[in-house]
Amino acid sequence: MAVTEIALTLGPDQNLVGVLTPPFGPPKGIAVLLLNAGVVHRIGPHRMSVKIARHLAQQGYTAMRFDTSGVGDSRAPSDAAIYARQALLDIRAVMDYLERERGLKRFALFGICSGANRSYETAATDGRVAGVFMFDGYVYPTFRNSLINYALRARRMTLGRLPAAIARHTRLAASWLSSALGRQEMAGAAPAQASRPTREEYADTMQKMADRGVQVSMMFSGSVFHEYSYAGQLRDAFGKHGFIDRIACHHAPETDHLVSSLMAQRRLIELVDDWIARIPH
Secondary structure (H helix, E strand, C coil), X not given: CCCCCEEEEECCCCCEEEEEECCCCCCCCEEEEECCCCCCCCCCHHHHHHHHHHHXXXXXXXXXXXXXXXXXXXXXXXXXXXXXXXXXXXXXXXXHHHHHHHCCCEEEEEEECHHHHHHHHHHHHCCCEEEEEEECCCCCCCHHHHHHHHHHHHHHCCHHHHHHHHHHHHHHHHHHHHHHCCCCCXXXXXXXXXXXXXXXXXXXXXXXXXXXXXXXXXXXXXHHCCCCCCCCHHHHHHXXXXXXXXXXXXXXXCCCCCCCCHHHHHHHHHHHHHHHHCCCC
């Protein structure tokens, strides 16, 4: 089946470059936005965004993959905000365009890495978002996660280095317990997670999204194993919150952050299908 795709420039300064993949057959009332994975061009790692957009179009969804300001082919606007804020403005500009030109009022956002975080932030502040799929987004440690990391590192330690390692991980465990009591975040967070919301902020936002009916799916790859190291970690971190029973969370240690293998790509598309089917049409 031939694919029709439309290259567009949009945004207040016409600075954003995107590719619209119209639906085959009768259109469904949801548009799917595929966000940049970090600074990766809008095709996505291993052309994953292209593959997902065309796959969804065959099912009747409008799909838009685009570059946010300063990424790929999109230039920064004349009055650019800081990166994270500007990305949210760009996403809203794309939704505004699709609402105005295509009559679409409900949106689903797919993002990898920083794209996952921007999906979360947009859904938290824009009621038009009906679903988010977050691949390797924000991660929160648990005591079991700390123990797994300790065990893996201990296996690599020589006998002479073991006492220092034990002391270090004892400090990390104590820091985690302090976080669990609500006094502070765990020390030693990965740089990519340094600006994440606090545990309480994240839980509150996720609960509000769940109460609003936003369909949330998450996937954590083996590339973030030191941060998300076992199935059920999200439940252990937020089990007392009601939202945990209303989202889908997948642990995929066999998949890497760039979804390199064809098997991993097929699995990701299957999970996207499951997610999009849960969004009321």
